[in-house]
Amino acid sequence: MFTVDRAGFERHLSNARESIIPHRLGLTVDPEKEGERWLLRRLEDVARIILFDVCEGWLAASLDADAPDSARWYIGIALFNGLCNVPDPIAVNRGYHILESIALTHPPGRWPTRPEAGPHQMDWSPDREVKMVVRAEGGGIDAAHWLLDQMEMGDVERRILLIHWLRAMLERPSLIEGMALGKRFELMAQAQPPEVAAEMVGCLPRLFETDPDSGDTVLASIRTRSEGVVTRALSVEVPALLRVTPDRGILLIDHLLSSNDASARASATSSLKEL
Known part of the structure; x- marks a missing residue:
């Protein structure tokens, strides 16, 4: 996969590098060398970040408003299901973002919903209505339910990851009923x-x-x-x-x-x- 798209791989690797290497290593005598050492000790994290990037790209292409790619919809969901095997920060945060995008048939890249504001926050208003509505067309809800079912049938770590997602989803009123x-x-x-x-x-x-x-x-x-x-x-x-x-x-x-x-x-x- 990475052989046929070398430029894409380099782009994903650069993104992973920026997200993993801490800022303090840029202040060392040889930041490039220290950064490489840091990455070599975390190859699994680098690989997971790259694969999540690929997954998001496939799902974004599948949900493109002008030229949707149905093949990438299915392989993107299959890849996502395989990636979510441990409740690490990558799967908890990016995984939930992807799950929400699938449910709402909304291309990943920005949060389509936000947590409901509470009275302790400056932007809270008791009269504000929830504007986001779950759209069931396109199979998004069905696909999201399938993913949750697969997680529930998995081992303990996959089920714990599922609970993290459900807890985040409880903060999105637009998803509670639809899901x-x-x-x-x-x-x-x-x-x-x-x-x-x-x-x-x-x-x-x-x-x-x-x-x-x-x-x-x-x-x-x-x-x-x-x-x-x-x-x-x-x-x-x-x-x-x-x-x-x-x-x-x-x-x-x-x-x-x-x-x-x-x-x-x-x-x-x-x-x-x-x-």
Whole structure:
């Protein structure tokens, strides 16, 4: 692939170099040499950045308004599915951006949506309406659902990466309904490894804000878990739950006070000051 497009490879390599090499190496006696050493110790990261660049390029070509390339749509999605195998910063951040672009059939390159502003931000307005609407045409929603299904059927690391994406998606009101996030959370909460269940706990406060019924279902499922990592994750989220839904937060404190995990009991007790 890189042999037939040498110029493109050099461009991707230059972009990877700029994104990985820290600025301080440019202040050394031989920044070029030090930069090469830095890259050689991080070849896997360089390769992943290049492949994500290629993936974005293919999807951008497939969604071009004047000359869409359907072949690159399918191979771009297939490449993206293969790249998202670990929850590293590249897959979490760029991966979510690509997923959102696929769902909205919007060429990657800039964020088509933004998190919903809150009252703590200067640009917040209680009367502002969400203008972005999920478009189901073109198979974007179906493709995004397929990708999420593939992630859910993967190993623990792929599922943790999926939870990171779902948490980011909960901040995009325009995607919550179109992607049926509440229902997906409900189904996922039923049987997950402890590490994945613990990651899901971090989504509960926002889930209660957007879909209280789904929040109740997910919390009820997770409360049945006795693993220490899940119990400790619940104890960490108690203050946030108390702010969003005080009744559920108090019930969770009662549940945690009977836990066998001493740190969870201590954390639940300290959360009482939030009342």
